[in-house]
Amino acid sequence: MQPTTQQLDIFADSRDVMLRNDVLEALQRREAAAARTALERLAGEYPDDGALPALTVLVGELEHASTAPFADHASLAVARRHLEGEVVPAARRVLPAQTVQSWLAPSWRALARRAASLPFRGADAADHAGSHAAPLCLLAGDAAAACTAVESIESWWRIPAPLAWMTEARYRTNGPDAAWPLLAELAWLAPARFPMLLRVLGDASLDALRRRFDAEFPGIGETGDYAWFPAWLVLAKPALAGRLGEARVQRDQAASRATALLGEILRREHEGDQHELVSLRQEFSRLHPALFDTYMATRKVQHR
Numbered sequence: 001m002q003p004t005t006q007q008l009d010i011f012a013d014s015r016d017v018m019l020r021n022d023v024l025e026a027l028q029r030r031e032a033a034a035a036r037t038a039l040e041r042l043a044g045e046y047p048d049d050g051a052l053p054a055l056t057v058l059v060g061e062l063e064h065a066s067t068a069p070f071a072d073h074a075s076l077a078v079a080r081r082h083l084e085g086e087v088v089p090a091a092r093r094v095l096p097a098q099t100v101q102s103w104l105a106p107s108w109r110a111l112a113r114r115a116a117s118l119p120f121r122g123a124d125a126a127d128h129a130g131s132h133a134a135p136l137c138l139l140a141g142d143a144a145a146a147c148t149a150v151e152s153i154e155s156w157w158r159i160p161a162p163l164a165w166m167t168e169a170r171y172r173t174n175g176p177d178a179a180w181p182l183l184a185e186l187a188w189l190a191p192a193r194f195p196m197l198l199r200v201l202g203d204a205s206l207d208a209l210r211r212r213f214d215a216e217f218p219g220i221g222e223t224g225d226y227a228w229f230p231a232w233l234v235l236a237k238p239a240l241a242g243r244l245g246e247a248r249v250q251r252d253q254a255a256s257r258a259t260a261l262l263g264e265i266l267r268r269e270h271e272g273d274q275h276e277l278v279s280l281r282q283e284f285s286r287l288h289p290a291l292f293d294t295y296m297a298t299r300k301v302q303h304r
Helices: 005-028 032-045 052-063 073-094 097-114 133-139 143-151 160-174 176-189 193-201 204-216 223-236 238-244 254-271 274-287 289-302
Strands: none
Touching (some): 005 052, 097 133, 133 143, 133 160, 143 160, 160 193, 176 223, 176 238, 193 204, 223 238
């Protein structure tokens, strides 16, 4: 029995799918030579295949993998731009969505290893925010290595970028409970980075708290309000006062002092020390009158 014309068309259509899958399978195994052979076969038979540009980028990523340390931050920046601007979009274009992150992880890990000897660029951190091993480790999904990389930065907890990296690493390693002290420190030091990090973390419970803060906090509606998130959180979630109390207090930040004060106020309330409460509340009211009113409203409700 001879195949019909329709059946022949199906065979022809399935041929390009088969050849394309051969490339993808070799890519998934990260076998550069096999991927190149399969890619050339696909290109030879189907030179106009829409997946060829993306597949070519991914095969090239395997073929040109390097372990040589970066000589400077500029060379790292070039390599990172290539990975972010070309390789990542190509992977999203042709690889199954559930495998993209795991396929890219070795590439991010390789960049992190090659960048291990580069120091943190503190003076011009805005221009080299990603030119360090720590954020590359995070992109590779290696939070432990990111912690080690951040710890190599002197006084990292006083610098917004490495503090944000360490906060994410702590979250990825041990969850939100372990990250609360650093989340508080980040809110005080760099309030604009705080909501940005929450978006990166993608934690539903943290996002819900941020939305509640946005709706309830008596602020001015600017990113600077997030410096007061930890103090507000002590009122919204008193059970977290202990964890937030582990944060390094920044005496030059009113929001930081207010958070520490609220923790002490809750402790005095629990102990029934009314005399000391008066002076503590007065001090808190001077730091943020509107938030103090919110605090007192909760106490009036409790004692109504």
